[in-house]
Amino acid sequence: MKSTTIILSITLALLLSFHGIVLLTNENLFQCLSVHSEDTSISEVLYTQDNPLYSSILDFSKQNLLFKAPKYPKPQVIVKPFHVSQIQTVLKCSQKHGLQIRVRSGGHDSEGLSYTSEVPFVMIDLINLSSINVDAEKKTAWVQAGATLGQLYYRIAKKSKILGFPAGVCPTVGVGGHFSGGGYGYVMRKFGLSADQVVDAHLIDVRGRILDRKSMGEDLFWAIRGGGAASFGIIVAWKVNLVTVPSTVTAFTVTRTLENNATKILDKNLASTGNLIWVSNQQNQIQQLQIVVQNAKHI
Ligand SMILES: Cc1cc2nc3c(=O)[nH]c(=O)nc-3n(C[C@H](O)[C@H](O)[C@H](O)COP(=O)(O)OP(=O)(O)OC[C@H]3O[C@@H](n4cnc5c(N)ncnc54)[C@H](O)[C@@H]3O)c2cc1C
Numbered sequence: 001m002k003s004t005t006i007i008l009s010i011t012l013a014l015l016l017s018f019h020g021i022v023l024l025t026n027e028n029l030f031q032c033l034s035v036h037s038e039d040t041s042i043s044e045v046l047y048t049q050d051n052p053l054y055s056s057i058l059d060f061s062k063q064n065l066l067f068k069a070p071k072y073p074k075p076q077v078i079v080k081p082f083h084v085s086q087i088q089t090v091l092k093c094s095q096k097h098g099l100q101i102r103v104r105s106g107g108h109d110s111e112g113l114s115y116t117s118e119v120p121f122v123m124i125d126l127i128n129l130s131s132i133n134v135d136a137e138k139k140t141a142w143v144q145a146g147a148t149l150g151q152l153y154y155r156i157a158k159k160s161k162i163l164g165f166p167a168g169v170c171p172t173v174g175v176g177g178h179f180s181g182g183g184y185g186y187v188m189r190k191f192g193l194s195a196d197q198v199v200d201a202h203l204i205d206v207r208g209r210i211l212d213r214k215s216m217g218e219d220l221f222w223a224i225r226g227g228g229a230a231s232f233g234i235i236v237a238w239k240v241n242l243v244t245v246p247s248t249v250t251a252f253t254v255t256r257t258l259e260n261n262a263t264k265i266l267d268k269n270l271a272s273t274g275n276l277i278w279v280s281n282q283q284n285q286i287q288q289l290q291i292v293v294q295n296a297k298h299i
Pocket of ligand 1: 063102103104105106107108109110113114126145167168169170172173174175176177178180181182183184185228229230231233234235236
């Protein structure tokens, strides 16, 4: 009985002291943020664990539901900046108070790297930095990192029927993580990866500087297009080249049995992803050919 009481007291003491440390760190962090912020509204974009909105904001874009389990570490503070300067302030103050940073754009990271960490951390959620500026004449677009692929496709389609962008199939994937990891999709065979079409970027480096392609240099610019940008800084926006696509896209499904040449067709077109094969005809029209191989007995 006595030993149970001692264990309970120790556990409680540890819990309280940890809670105390968290509160102290948060207090210092807030103080730092208000001192260094040029923008008085910074407190409005911070969500601590006692905020009633904290859990819904944290879980909102988590695609891997495993990480909703309570055992996974959560950020001490979530920041949803509206301005780039707010990111710079958070970076400076997190460094000062020994907190790591996790950056989240679309939240589709399978390992939860954008919203979990083994050490105390702040999560910067870029959902509010999602503006998209399409220049149809120059066939380019500036897209902020918090935008999703679906938003990008939609904005391009609003501006032009013959422009598109080669990226993934899932509309809720964020461009922040997607382009920095490569980004492949249906039109990859014709236009390559998303990263191949990135021509400039705005990145905040560890010193809080905003760099573009010229000031970051070609080596870093190369690395953030495939190497996972979180290793190098925080991407604020990408400039991408748009690609010319036909205004009409034809999609069709061809079903063949083994008796009528299924294997030959497969052989001919096998350089595909899964069972989806994309073909361009002479008019540059993109056509989808889906091959379904079935045993004739079951048809
Ligand atoms: C349902 C689903 C469908 C998918 N479909 C495709 C597909 O068709 N094609 C394909 O190629 N991939 C696909 N993926 C994989 C997806 O492209 C990657 O997981 C990508 O990294 C997700 O980016 P995100 O911004 O949504 O994720 P996040 O979880 O926000 O970020 C992923 C990683 O990038 C970092 N990061 C995010 N934003 C920034 C930033 N602004 N600056 C620096 N680092 C940043 C994060 O810290 C994290 O390490 C899919 C994933 C899922 C879950």
